Amino acid sequence: MNSSAPAVRQWLRSHAARLRNCTVRGLFATDPERCQRYAREFGGILLDFSRQRLDDAAFAALLDLAGHAGLRERIHALLDGAIVNDSEGRAALHTLLRMPGSAAVTGSLAPLHAEVVAVRARLAAFVRAVHEGTRQSASGERFTDVVNVGIGGSDLGPAMAVEALRPFHTGHVRCHFVSNVDGLQLADLAAGLDPARTLVIVCSKTFTTQETLANARRARAWIAGRLGEAAVPAHFAAVSTNTLAMDQFGVGADARFAMWDWVGGRYSVWSAVGLALELAIGTANFEAFLAGARQVDLHFRRAPWRENLPVLMGLLAVWNRNGLGCTSHAVLPYHQRLARLPAYLQQLEMESLGKSVTRTGQPVDADTGAVIWGEPASNAQHSFFQLLHQGTADVSMDFLLPLNGAADRDADELVIGNCLAQLQALLAGHEAEDPQRRHPGSRPATLLAFARLDPAMLGRLIALYEHKVFVESVLWDINPFDQWGVELGKRLCGPMLEALNPAASADAGPEESRALLAWIRRCRQDTGVAAAGSGPTEGMS
Numbered sequence: 001m002n003s004s005a006p007a008v009r010q011w012l013r014s015h016a017a018r019l020r021n022c023t024v025r026g027l028f029a030t031d032p033e034r035c036q037r038y039a040r041e042f043g044g045i046l047l048d049f050s051r052q053r054l055d056d057a058a059f060a061a062l063l064d065l066a067g068h069a070g071l072r073e074r075i076h077a078l079l080d081g082a083i084v085n086d087s088e089g090r091a092a093l094h095t096l097l098r099m100p101g102s103a104a105v106t107g108s109l110a111p112l113h114a115e116v117v118a119v120r121a122r123l124a125a126f127v128r129a130v131h132e133g134t135r136q137s138a139s140g141e142r143f144t145d146v147v148n149v150g151i152g153g154s155d156l157g158p159a160m161a162v163e164a165l166r167p168f169h170t171g172h173v174r175c176h177f178v179s180n181v182d183g184l185q186l187a188d189l190a191a192g193l194d195p196a197r198t199l200v201i202v203c204s205k206t207f208t209t210q211e212t213l214a215n216a217r218r219a220r221a222w223i224a225g226r227l228g229e230a231a232v233p234a235h236f237a238a239v240s241t242n243t244l245a246m247d248q249f250g251v252g253a254d255a256r257f258a259m260w261d262w263v264g265g266r267y268s269v270w271s272a273v274g275l276a277l278e279l280a281i282g283t284a285n286f287e288a289f290l291a292g293a294r295q296v297d298l299h300f301r302r303a304p305w306r307e308n309l310p311v312l313m314g315l316l317a318v319w320n321r322n323g324l325g326c327t328s329h330a331v332l333p334y335h336q337r338l339a340r341l342p343a344y345l346q347q348l349e350m351e352s353l354g355k356s357v358t359r360t361g362q363p364v365d366a367d368t369g370a371v372i373w374g375e376p377a378s379n380a381q382h383s384f385f386q387l388l389h390q391g392t393a394d395v396s397m398d399f400l401l402p403l404n405g406a407a408d409r410d411a412d413e414l415v416i417g418n419c420l421a422q423l424q425a426l427l428a429g430h431e432a433e434d435p436q437r438r439h440p441g442s443r444p445a446t447l448l449a450f451a452r453l454d455p456a457m458l459g460r461l462i463a464l465y466e467h468k469v470f471v472e473s474v475l476w477d478i479n480p481f482d483q484w485g486v487e488l489g490k491r492l493c494g495p496m497l498e499a500l501n502p503a504a505s506a507d508a509g510p511e512e513s514r515a516l517l518a519w520i521r522r523c524r525q526d527t528g529v530a531a532a533g534s535g536p537t538e539g540m541s
Contacts, residue, residue, distance in 0.1 A: 009322065009366060012065060015058040016323030024053055024427050024442045040307055043295050043460045047309050048447040049316055051427045053324060062315040063305055065475060071311070074474045079301050081109045085264075085481035086359045092481045093260075094267035094466070095297045098290040098459070112260070119258055119272055124283045126237070126255070126275070130199065131172040131282070138231035143199040146175045147189060148276040149219055150203035151211045152486075153265025154239075155179040156347050157462075158203075158276045160340035161269060161289070164458050167337075167405075170282045173199075177276070178219070181211035186218050195226040195235070202238040203273050205265055207245035210493060216249065239272040264481055266347050267466065285455045292459025300467045310464050313446070314471025320396035320444050322366045330388065331374035333400040334419045335453060341400070342374030345465055352469045352480035359479050368476050370396070378418060389425060389439050397445040399423060400461070404452045423447060500524075 353369025429441020
């Protein structure tokens, strides 16, 4: 980051202090054109940030901060394949995954693009074979159900997108997702699925992820136990960088799909990790999904910052976090199909921005990522919106509003009316003699409105948030592409499992946890729980 960036950041804080005594309604009163001036449109998405506690001077300061942080150069570095994951010495090339096969890719990216195109062609052929029934189960039957086994980015992205795009499902297969290591999701599924018609996809970047492998082994035991060991290759596909591990697991060569170490898990839905999604919606719709994201990539590179939607979203996030002190951010989709979007964005934003040191290892000079949470907003109006309206917490918000897509036209109007009413209430508040009924208003909210949710639109929305996160990381000078906090917990799990063994000594495990470990061992013995390694298998025999 440019050495003058801390001074610019302090200038930003001075603007926030100046605006703390202003109301957003007052900003509208002094600027009749505010609604038009603080709104942008791209790719059928209206970004309306007029309800943010922001004026022209503060907006200009945000743009200055971006310039001092070297945002333009960093955007080009990301999109041109430079090393932007400093701690691991890697590029972050998820944008390469959505380049069309016809794209003119040159230099060091050309061979990587060729690999991507080749894998994409194999995926399309696999999907076509499943849909047409030429790829069959071990007993010669069509597959009717697909179970995706993964965790983190290997689950959240495809699961979110499969649900979001349910109206575009081809009807050839039903998709299910298993991620939790407790095995209960798989046990529940196995109770209702026919193994002779079930295809299991194991998604694991390294094929060493403990939770995914535990569930994959359970699924394998279910298939082998019901259909015989020889049936395993016909019923499994896998996505990984680890070809040997896929082979050793029993996945046939024609059902192994590559991914690369330059694809982060939270950015992997565009890769073969999206196989379950492509099986659900078909290749043509999956390509539209990629194309929508590609539109945003080009917009991110080319559009002036004042017109650049992901840049504006990132600047607003930094403003709310550092200027106004918002510690959390609510994602509020007015669409039931987007129910899993908040969880998807939790990983994207919190795993990327939950950092406390800069790219060079120095302590950051500002608070970084907010806590991301949310729920379909129609339901949330009757649960946590009370806190948004009258609570003491500073929470910024994104409202996502499709104008069409509810069950019928009357439902569309109810959805739109409720969304606009909530936005108005959060902006204007309510004065009342009774303090219990008083609403302060001026709550920071941004609206993203669009005509309808389709594959291309979902691709655009996800890419907007991906690039928004990158903008935030540049302004904070942090690396959004590593996740050492996740790795630490994984590393500590092995010794904990050893210490849970009933035969473990009293001094097994970390000193701080020994009393707890002893209590757990005692309780497990008293209740007849077997040693570590066994797990829930009910319904899977």
